[in-house]
Amino acid sequence: MSITFIGAGNVxxxxxxxxxxxxxxxxxxxSRQLTHARQLASILYDARPVSDLNMADNSSDLFILSVPDDAIDEVCSRLVLPEGATLIHTSGGQSLAKLRHLMxxxxxxxxxxxxxxxxxxxxRGRNLxxxxxxxxxxxxxxxxxETQxxxxxxxxxTIVYLVSSAERRVLHVAAVLACNFSNHLMALANDITSAEDLEFDLLKPLIRETVRKALDADHPADVQTGPxxxxxxxVIDAHLTYLSDRPQVAQLYKLLTASIEARY
Amino acid sequence: MSITFIGAGNVxxxxxxxxxxxxxxxxxxxSRQLTHARQLASILYDARPVSDLNMADNSSDLFILSVPDDAIDEVCSRLVLPEGATLIHTSGGQSLAKLRHLMxxxxxxxxxxxxxxxxxxxxRGRNLxxxxxxxxxxxxxxxxxETQxxxxxxxxxTIVYLVSSAERRVLHVAAVLACNFSNHLMALANDITSAEDLEFDLLKPLIRETVRKALDADHPADVQTGPxxxxxxxVIDAHLTYLSDRPQVAQLYKLLTASIEARY
Known part of the structure; x- marks a missing residue:
């Protein structure tokens, strides 16, 4: 298939x-920024960087829209496609109905x-x-x-599923919990060790093993540890005392602790 | 050195x-439960399982106390050691002063x-x-x-540090945030996918790559993504709507979102 990418970002x-x-x-x-389109084109065989959303003369079999979620509306409002084109997006957070409606x-x-x-x-830029x-x-x-x-x-x-927009939203919520929020907790942990001149590196083997265990278990809840x-x-009170000068982190600590205690 | 373990648990x-x-x-x-002591002894060269905390006649160079944090007080109250014995604990959450005081x-x-x-x-039981x-x-x-x-x-x-009790508490707080809480978020994600008959396995490559990226970065905050x-x-409102029948998870979602938004 011949393919046109609309968007030259991470995906x-x-x-x-x-x-x-x-x-x-x-x-x-x-890409809105032609330099981004050029950078991506430079690692492809023979792709042409373009900065015009009028693609009426582009006969690609597939148009892949991979722009940030909050840019989809604006890009779609300016996009001109040839008759019978196939436009797909690559987002976890956007329904098919939304794209259908915009078109x-x-x-x-x-x-x-x-x-x-x-x-x-x-x-972008990280090893492929x-x-x-x-x-x-x-x-x-x-x-x-769908077949295409x-x-x-x-x-x-090797892992391809037909997933409805409703199911995709569920996966996206779960991914935000398990990934985006975990990343943020690691960032908070780094803030705390750095503020005390302790190396965050010390925690890395523990973090890696925690995740290995969680994903090897039948359910991450089976291998939950901690105070x-x-x-x-x-220990919980000692930790909250320590966190008293970081009220937002202390509040997170309390709520996550309550959520864990409610399960066990 | 000759060593006696007091506790036959995970550590x-x-x-x-x-x-x-x-x-x-x-x-x-x-071990309080002799079968646990026997199980651990069975993977060691020539260790004797014991269920008596009177160790006055035990001439070990080192006594390693590795019981759950909340059992330390009680075990220490019944422990009888020979004069000049060295007793150490293996806990992130307990100060040296506490053990000193108990002795x-x-x-x-x-x-x-x-x-x-x-x-x-x-x-315990997982591959060594x-x-x-x-x-x-x-x-x-x-x-x-200390030298010993x-x-x-x-x-x-290859990674040995002298760490004060105060520093150890900081590391422990950071570990609870980055590990215990992340594990719990993965458990919540599994709850959600399972409830909708979606396989949690679908999320595993994403979770692994998220952690790889977070630990490769200078700071996990540099690679934060998500709504x-x-x-x-x-997207945030759509996720909160979806979570409305799980009020405790919705509250966590709100607070973690606010904490991320405050940083960027």
Missing amino acids: AWHLAPALENIGHYVVAVY DVYSDVPVHTGVFYPLQTFT LDFEQIPICIEADNKDT LVTMGQAVS ARRHDRQ | AWHLAPALENIGHYVVAVY DVYSDVPVHTGVFYPLQTFT LDFEQIPICIEADNKDT LVTMGQAVS ARRHDRQ
Whole structure:
């Protein structure tokens, strides 16, 4: 397939080369900032960096919209696609109905829509990820697009699921809890050790093993440890005393402790 | 050195074999439940399982107290050690002064005290951990014990630090945030996916990569992603609506979101 990427950010940076590796051909990369489009094009075979959202003359088999969630509305309002084009987004947080609605409102010609959501966190510039073990969640507004996306998904990954927008939202909520929030807790831990001139590195083996154990277990709850799990008031109170000059962290500590204590 | 373990739980299960591997000799293992002492003794060279805390006749060079934090008081109140014995604990959450105080109160003879805290999470029965990359935090009430513990630490691990009780408490608070709480968030994520018949396995590649990125970065805050980081009210509100029938999780979601939004 010939493919155009609309967006040259974190997802596109990893997905575009992965799709070329399985034999597809990226013909164009759009970015609001042409330098970003150029950077991504430079690691692809023969992609053209573009800064114009009028793509009426672009005959790509697939248009992949991978811009930040909060840019989707604006990009769709300016996007001009050829008749019968297939436009898919790669977001965990946006429903298919939303994209469908935007196209119904803004496109003068009929287009197909779908979702190709790789359940992974991507960083532009970081070593290219191996997609083989990345779950791909697919949804489409018609059977042909669905088949097209499943075929593409199965060529790039061994884990391909048809996932409805409602299910995708559930996965996204779970991912925010397990990933975004855990990352933030690690950031708070780093704040605390750094403020006391202790190396955050000391905690890294513990963090790695904690995650290994949680993901090896039947349920992470089976391997929960720590003062809250033991209902150890003495240690919990000592920790809250220590955190008293960081009231927001102390409040988080209290609420997470209460949530753990409620389970055990 | 000849060593007696008081406690046959998670820490002892991994530490005792590791100390034998570097040439020490575990002579006895105490547990309140003799079967636990027997199980640990069975994986050691020639250790004797015991259920009596009167160790007045035990000439071990080192007594390692590795019982749950909330059992330390009671065990110390019944423990009888020979004169000049060295008793150390392995806990992140207990100060050296606390152990010193318990011995001053309960021991009829003078003993030395110290701390040998491996900054890792241990599970009894799980494959034996390689201690080489596990940070060991050491503290002692006298220079000889300190030297003894540092020597033992350096034989078992490449990362050995003298860490005061106050610093250890900071590390422990940070570990609770980064590890215990992250584990709980993964448990909540599993609850949510399971309730909707979605496989938690789908999230595992994402969780692994999130942690890899967080620990590779200069600071986990540098690689924070997600709706809170983007101040994406639309997605945040959709997630809170979804969580409305789980009020405690919704409250956690709100507070963690506010904490992330406050940083960026």
